[in-house]
Amino acid sequence: MCIYTSRNRILEFVPLWCGQFPRVAARAITTMMTGRLTVKEGAQIAARYEVWNSMVAVQRWWRKVKGRNNTIRPETIKNCLSKFLTTGSVTDARRSGRPSTFRSEENVALVRDMFTRSPRKSTRQAAREGGL
DSSP states (O other): OOEEEEEEEEEEEEEEEEEEEEEEEEEEEEEEEOOOOOOOHHHHHHHHHHHHHHHHHHHHHHHHHHHHOOOOHHHHHHHHHHHHHHHHOOOOOOOOSSSOOOHHHHHHHHHHHHHOOOOOOOOHHHHHHOOO
């Protein structure tokens, strides 16, 4: 039995035998993989590693709290701790790049109103009518 990961879930492949040819059926385990850590989770990981000074203890605590099939990599623990020690926080750094200019409250309300009145309108037509 092999376990492979998909984007959002863990898939467990179980070989089924039908005559002479093996078939593989995929069934999803109920545990979903976590995406990014929240600030609270990152702070808890950093604090527990600072106190316990053991990767294995932090990983065991994580599995106890989040479920048996969830795991956390040692690199994640190290990153949370180093980010906390250097910046004093585990929040992500501000992203570089061009800021969004069209996501203002007025534009969001205008687009929402346009599509509630006529939901079958094309995006090009809505942009043309709204002046976006």
